[in-house]
Amino acid sequence: MDAGVFVSRSEAEATSFASALELYAKEVTSKKRSSVSELSRIQAMQRHPLALRSLASIRGSDIATYRDKRLRDGLAPSTVRRELALISHVFTIARKEWRMESLSNPVELIRQPSVDDARERRVLSADVWTQNDGKLVCVHLDELEMIRRHSRSIELPKIMTFAVETAMRRSEITGLQSNNVNLDKRVALLPLTKNGSSRGVPLSSTAVDILKNLAERDDGRCFRSRPDSITKAFADAIADARKAYTEGLFLHLKQKKISQDKIDKRIEADPFLIDLRFHDLRHEATSRLAEIFPLHELTKITGHQDTRMLMRYYHPKTEDLAKKLT
Template identity: 25%
Template sequence: MGTVTERFKKNGKPSYTAQLRKKKKGKVILNLVETFPSQRAAENWLKNQERALKKPGALDRAVNAKRRKDVSACVQDYIESSPDGFGSSKSQMLSYFQRLPFGEAEMETLAAEDFVRLATDLLNGVQARPTDPELDTPEHYSFKPRKPQTVNGYLVTLGAVIRFGGPIAGVEMPLAEYEQAMRTLRHQKIVTKSAKRDRRPSLTELNKLMDHFAKRYQENPRCVPMHKIVPAAIFKVHRRGSILSQLWDDYDGEYGELTVRNLKHPRKTEGNDKVLTIRQEAMAIIDSMPRIDERIFPYHEDTITRLFTEACKLLGIENLKFHDLRHEGISRLFEIGLKIHEVAEVSGHEDWGSIKRYTHIKERGDKYEGWEWWPIVTSPLPVK
């Protein structure tokens, strides 16, 4: 027989917890617990559960079902088993699966159509519940459509859990179902691989951006100095996250070196610290920043992206992303005559194959020589 226990919430209102236990040879083999706002609802639930468990084989099926893990638990096991952790993108995606209704599904019972439905939902812009409970509003769940390349990234990340997480979570992963779904999703072009971007800003576009950001800072010195960060992205040739996390203590201006912590890596980002070469142009930008924080550029990633995107839209600059500035900077290094290994010492690429795409670039000299913005880019930023 089950029991119903009355409890009181912090607001003084009662709640009723129904508990049903089944034993075998004196050992509890099934423990079902649910909470209800009324005693009658709790008692009805108990009656329905007891009636259902009396059917042939129902108790065994219920016991086996309780042993199964949902997607969220399997993902958590996978996360906790990694000694080196994951990069921010992979961590964000894994957390996202845990916060979606999909995260509550039993991993072992997932079928191909479940993965197809997940991908379609992601493509249409379904939103997971926010990590901050205060942001859990109806507006948060408005659809924000994603590109097939983005959906592919999510599904590939989930695929790593399914391929390698079985022994970790102690479950039989639905690998065949996942792979069948991925074949269908590729055929339907719901998921696609990202095309390599070759977008580079022209000097005219950069001058527009610099003029916009410099005026903005002149009018309000409390705002983010984007007229420093944009050229820093070009001449340091580091990713946005690296630029904004770099510390003064890791910068050695005397030897032209900078230790970049947790440099992005496809397999091991956490703890992947590399000492990279910093060229004179980048050093001049760094040296112009005030030492008001342990970080050289103490600003938030989302803020940088938002300001850059808004400026491009305002100025009519199409199809330009902040990450394209890194592409511009690496292309420039080849244009001024650096070899692959010399570029890698600046950019941090471990696999030279990743930068072979730039080898078609001819040595043409430095288009930034005599750039009109150098005096402003390298002038000391006033301390607020």
Template identity: 30%
Template sequence: MASIQERNGRWRAFVRRKGESVSESFLTKSAAKEWARRVESQIDRGEFRSAQASSVTLATVIDDYEKELRASNRRSKTKLSAYRMLRQGLGALSVVALTADDVLTHVRRRRATGTGPATLNMEIGFLDELLTYARMKLPVGNPVADARPMLRRLHLIAKPKERTRRPTALELERLRDYWRFPRGKELPMTAIMDFAIATSMRLGEIVRLRWADIDHEKKLALIRDSKHPTDKIGNDLWIPLLGDSWDILLRQPRGELVFPFHRDAISRAFLRACKACAIDDLHFHDLRHEGASRLFEAGLQIQQVALVTRHRDWKSLKRYTNLKPEALHELLRK
């Protein structure tokens, strides 16, 4: 509802509508009324942009949201990397004036530098999250949703392809042979690799595993903050240490962490070994795939495998069931 007041020979219009509160001063009452009617109409259509709101840039929103994430310990390396790219490409723009064309231009620019469609799909997903946060206080539109259909049609974004890569027995043996001979200050890579396969644990979970989180009586490990689509923090789950994993664990030196090494150092060591052994397109995360597939090959049911891998959605676990044909012989003999 607009109100008009006279002050010192000038007319001031006040508009309070749908959470917006704005005022302006005019020489005549008729001009104040006309301005108030126009602003109310813009607010009703969702087109009003106050000067204060228009001054807020996407970079400011990123800064504010990062503080929120830091306070709740919900930051991730992937998300922070995406924010850095968004800050560089769109950070100077007004968040309330951001358009689908701005998003399209940013994605085209990033694609031209070699960034893949799956990475860009994730990046604009993070942008959408930022705009949702900004929308709590500002009249922000939905440019990501508006841009997505054209981005898909132009093949600039895409869902990530599900990897089905599994290491062969020969590849694993070549890696173990490579690590058998010390090369300076080496990590216990054979133990880490075999533990990753036996437990289907992610690399980040392996390097965070503490001796205090091991149940020696039940042979269980507590995975803290296990990956979750919406609520990772506090999502602590126990997993059984099956097969060789328990013996590998007991061979490690005692301290606070079972594997007290930086995840990046392990990743680099794994890539370096694969290159030295002429093993193509093998990622450390593929070891989790290998571990889950071995559990299926051993005859475990999907609900039993899920206790180890911690998949909540069994549909996503089905991609690990690409069993090796020769494994069926062993299953039939049981």
């Protein structure tokens, strides 16, 4: 103490993790754009037994136990990493701004769960069998057209097409304001995107036609749908489309006198309309745009900070690359 190097641990020992989370939510989370999702995460952590412990008593082994338990509970590694990042920042703020200099950050002492969430899902095409006047008719369709045909939402087909034409995120589409669209110049301005910067998106003729034919709204937004409603409408449309597809395929295979066991295996193994998410439309759009624009221009359209991140979304078909070779 005489030398001035003593650091008191009393405040860290008297502050519970739950109290620190509450203060963090008030001072830090409330100022974030993603405050709603982070507040939900904080509330869940406050119900965990670890929340009753003082900050000073939490060790790396405690966080490692927490990590392993969350993974055993079935949470995705990326979700657990976000939770650990939140815990880590709570300790950092406590040490730097709440006069708890004696605290060490227990998250820095453990391994992070490995995450491999890069997706290569592209839109598939297939022979779709449908009944027409009692006869089976075959039409070759891709998944997007199949989903459009079975959408219960009037607006979803337009939003799907717009997503594939622009590579815009779901939240960017639903938040697009009509006063930020210049149809003459074919440009849509996104003032604030996921990475915190603005971005201009060039509009194709198809995208322009969609915007021209939308009804004007009092709130200034181009589209009526909200992000959650798009996700639900997309999932419902996929379920209905998959059901129609498998029913037609079943009748077609039955006509060929294939055994029931083989039919079941064939349908179960068919990837058409399986594991397709709305965000995959951004993947599809990026891959299509990559055939037109070089990567350095593509980053300006999609909003990726560098080409390394863009490569997670850019998945050209190998056979298409082979065609470019002489």
